[in-house]
Amino acid sequence: MPEVLVVGAGPTGLVMAYALATQGVDVHIIDQASGPGTASRAMGVQARTLEFYRQFGFGDAMAEAGIPAKTVHVRNAGGEAAQVSLAEMGGDLSPYPYMLAYPQDAHEAFLVERLAEIGVEVEWNTELASLEQSADQVVAELRRGERTQKMSCAYLCGCDGAHSATRHALEIGFDGGTYAGLFYVADTEVEGEPSMDLTVNLGSAGIGLCLPVRGGQQRLIGMVPSEHSDPPPESFETIRAPVEALIGVTVTKVNWFSTYQVHHRVADAFRRGRCFLAGDAGHIHSPAGGQGMNTGIGDAVNLAWKLAAVLQGRAQPKLLETYETERIGFARELVDTTDRAFRFMTSEGWATEFIRGWLAPKLAGVATKFSAARRKMFRLISQIRIEYRDCELGEGKAGEIHGGDRLPWTGAKGPDNYAPLRSCTWQLHVYGEPSEELATWAEGRSLDLHSFSWDEAMDDAGLAEGASYLVRPDGYVAWADKQADEGAAKGLEVYVDRWGLDFVREVAR
């Protein structure tokens, strides 16, 4: 009997299984498909996802496998209206100051290989048919062709996508709707040199995105013009003229073309008893901003360390309640934001067309001249802005950093404070000199203490000189104190006892 059964081997399930297995959890992962996905779907891997992968030890390997889109061009009918360097926007905010263009099929194959390296194989052709749960276990009925078999586990993670059988079995509502418009996606070859940047084309007729894909291809994404959407076009040829005019390319070959409708829904709950929902099983939204897959991966990272800690008796079971409170709020907010962006992209009428085709590109040009606006934009798209300040697990504040915030990175100009995060264990960071009392307390609790000599880069990142920060296994600050002294040790003691945290038996990577 595995401790955790992961249903679905898309990006969310694969990351869930990897994070659990490396924390010493006995995990089993199944998927109804016969192998990893073959459609390139999500292209954008955001900086926060790469930061998590860096903790797992393969952030740089993935970054090398993809194409870092370092510059965003905003164009309208008059040509280029704004050019933004992501490297400049986020250079001191993240080790990965860009959006990585890496197709989802390659991404999934990459994760399947990493899992195999640690001895976990996905069981393909295996479908979750139904499930039942009691106070101490979940019994899943698995279907393999004509055969069915029951499997018991302590917890079940439903990472089984938008049509989630887990969500249905748990009778969790999935409210929302479907937009009227139709989207297209095309992987193409174009005349001339392919661009390695991300281009956003704003026109009165809509919005068209162009991103680099492996092998010199260009991914074109946008709305099917309404006059061609019913019935949906079967080939790119139907929409070639308006798309080429909007995006400013001449397509010489189409390697993949698909149309799809966009839905926006959030599950009413992310947990029922011993079963959890993560990724598209819990939330789906417009692909505006390339956030969906990255949010699912964020869910998996958030839940995996909590499950491992509770299963291994290193934290009280109430820790699992914080998964939903931390992640569902962000999912709801994301659906609202992408909804607004999507409506802006798709609405018709002279006023919106004027704003989209003329005013917005001009405003983008002006806004990106200001460094604060550029940084805000990078934080939003890259998902590094996600924080859990309002959740029960976050406590205290030192400098600009609150309990619940992502630990800011200081490595661009100062010491790399993310290096110790590779252990994926709880740790105490002191930016300055810890007192002897605090060091002794940490040692007594088997909590790793990392002290960093004060540096201006830390001030720039919002950290406070001489302050202490308790950092969670997923790189978020749990607790913060302006001091690193005996008082801080007492505060930590209270926090650690409240959650029943035990660092002695933690599995370090």
Ligand SMILES: Cc1cc2nc3c(=O)[nH]c(=O)nc-3n(C[C@H](O)[C@H](O)[C@H](O)COP(=O)(O)OP(=O)(O)OC[C@H]3O[C@@H](n4cnc5c(N)ncnc54)[C@H](O)[C@@H]3O)c2cc1C
């Ligand atoms: C055209 C397009 C472009 C996109 N672009 C982006 C982008 O740039 N950036 C971004 O972040 N997101 C993007 N997305 C969204 C992204 O593709 C999804 O958010 C992502 O695939 C969700 O991953 P997941 O693992 O949660 O679910 P899925 O990828 O749907 O995986 C679910 C898995 O569960 C399996 N499964 C289902 N039911 C069962 C069952 N009963 N038993 C066993 N297995 C089951 C399925 O076979 C599947 O492998 C895009 C989506 C589309 C369609």
